Amino acid sequence: MCGIVGYIGFREAWPIVLKGLKRLEYRGYDSAGIALMNNTGQHIYKKAGKVAVLEEFAAAQDKSGTIGIGHTRWATHGAPSDRNSHPHTSNNHKLSIIHNGIIENYATLKEELIERGHEFKSDTDTEVLIHLVEEIQKIEQIDLMEAVRLALQEVSGAYAIVIMDQDNPDRLIAARKGSPMVIGVGAGEYFIASDATPIIEYTKNVIYLKDGEIALITKNDLLIKQLDNVVQTPLIQELELKLEMLEKGGFDHFMLKEIYEQPRSIKDCMRGRIYPQEGKVQLGGIKEFAEKLKNIDRIIIVACGTSWHAGLVGEYLIEEYARIPVEVEYASEFRYRNPIITEKDVVIAISQSGETADTMAAIEMAKERGATIFGICNVAGASIPRLTDAGVYTHAGPEIGVASTKAFTAQVTVLTLMAFYMAQQKGTITTSKLIELLTELDHIPEKVELALESNDLIKEVSEKIKDSTNCLFLGRGTGFPVALEGALKLKEISYIHAEGYPAAEMKHGPIALITEEMPVVFIATQNSSYEKVISNIQEVKARKGKVIAIVTAGDTEVKKMADYCIEIPDANEAFLPLLATIPLQLLSYHIAVMRGCNVDQPRNLAKSVTVE
Ligand code: M6R
DSSP states (O other), X not given: OOEEEEEESSXXXXXXXXXXXXXXXXXXXXXXXXXXXXXXXXEEEEEESOHHHHHHHTTTSOOOOSEEEEEEEOOSSSOSSTTTSSOEEOXXXXXXXXXXXXXXXXXXXXXXXXXXXXXXXXXXXXXXXXXXXXXXXXXXXXXXXXXXXXXXXXXXXEEEEEEEETTSTTOEEEEEEBSOOEEEEOSSOEEEESSSTTTTTTOSEEEEOOTTEEEEEOSSOEEEEETXXXXXXXXXXXXXXXGGGGSOTTOSSHHHHHHHTHHHHHHHHHTTTEETTTTEEOOGGGGXXXXXXXXXXXXXXXXXXXXXHHHHHHHHHHHHHHXXXXXXXXXXXXXXXXXXXXXXXXXXXXXSSSOOHHHHHHHHHHHHTTOEEEEEESSTTOHHHHHSSEEEEOOOOOOOSSSOSHHHHHHHHHHHHHHHHHHHHHTOSOHHHHHHHHHHHHTHHHHHHHHHTTHHHHHHHHHHHTTOSEEEEEESTTHHHHHHHHHHHHHHHHOOEEEEEEGGGGGGTGGGGOOXXXXXXXXXXXXXXXXXXXXXXXXXXXXXXXXXXXXXXXOOTGGGTOSEEEEEOOOOGGGHHHHHHHHHHHHHHHHHHHTTOOSSSOTTOOSSOOOO
């Protein structure tokens, strides 16, 4: 959470930092601030609210300066307010800091600093860190980089920070541990950001600062050290990101654009990995472990939120095709249990952002206990792919909308490929069956295209149920994780309370909620549980519930009972999640728009949850 941007060079810093913050707003959007350095000193502008509020606030003010740092916040310590917005300053107001992460021992440090005469202007953990740097510099009489290095050895927690100093107006100090940071390398200029999106239009050359590294950046030079003072040789990498990927491309919202990108993103995810005519799957990222996969005892999938739902789909598919037992765990619970993990286990960590704190902690724990760790991640170069032994990228492209859409279907696609790959390795599937499945999978992007054609009908249905206060999503088999995902989408962007349940579980509790007012969304496609789902629909209708059913094209049975039916193309049960999810994404999108909600930046949420 929180986005940070820094610039040092020959251009005006304000527009670069401001634009960068707008790109990073998906990481947090409750307040924003920028500090600039010019020949009259350091100037700080900060405001509660979105980056646009800050822009308006500073519109008429002098914003000159070729060095600047900026921050968009997702509050942890201290409510969203002007005073708690970053940048924060030291006691003497000469140093300013922006920070993404949490300083866990800030309370003890703060007490000590107060005893030494420091006065605090905010309720944040971040302000404590910059006071500590100032105090160390004062006591030790050392330069800023050294003071920051020593201060960071005293703090526990996670951070990506950038510090600016009025007494050294030609430099920035940056450091990271547990929170991401990218440095863009230009000619006579450097850019710093939480991810590459604020950098891409200026340079393609970037350095991913590693955990425990600290950088001294001037406009012509960069020095990177580890916290133990060992100098590092930076590795400059070329970005694959393209600017147009970060724009709305004519859609009203990023979420809608990302929903419509799915035929393409699913195709990109499969590209070079499936060979339908030969009945073969190739996953270069995990091929080193191909032999090991023949003898593993168990797979544990760890993830959070939507990625956890993708994991549940993976459980069905891996068990069905590769016959390996799978457990799917919330990373946040798994890391604090004392789970039994052995060297014969493979842990698959799923994360769109590759930065989710709980998922990272779960990986570290499983690693210590000897498991082999695979990652499924969307953001290249993020922390999770660096922590894992091997992995498969989803190649969905940047996902800007906070509600995950194309990342989910790409994760499900990778898990489908993994299930087939493991089955191929273990010999639990015949080549002819793989030919049949892969041939169909190859055409799934076209079927997703067809599923998107129901958009107008889905809009009409949305109009009918947009004022509901509760909603139930029910499905069986792989329809169950799809139901969970549908409910999460609706609640996170429209603020309607929604629950996902296995359809058969309805009669063990949720059925009590059903009234005429209650929309119940069923995944009622023609598959092995079709008849059972029909019985569940009847149970809801008998209690006057309003049924919205996702059905297979040409269905006649469910149409007799449901209030509204949305068709998706017929497909093998294994591919149902890739299709049935589409109308649910559109349903939540239209309802949220009709309710006037901020679809791309729902309240209280952030795209990348880097705090536990
Ligand atoms: O980046 P990750 O996939 O690790 O993120 C996990 C969750 O925070 C994320 O899926 C969240 O639930 C989304 N907002 C759902 O749309």
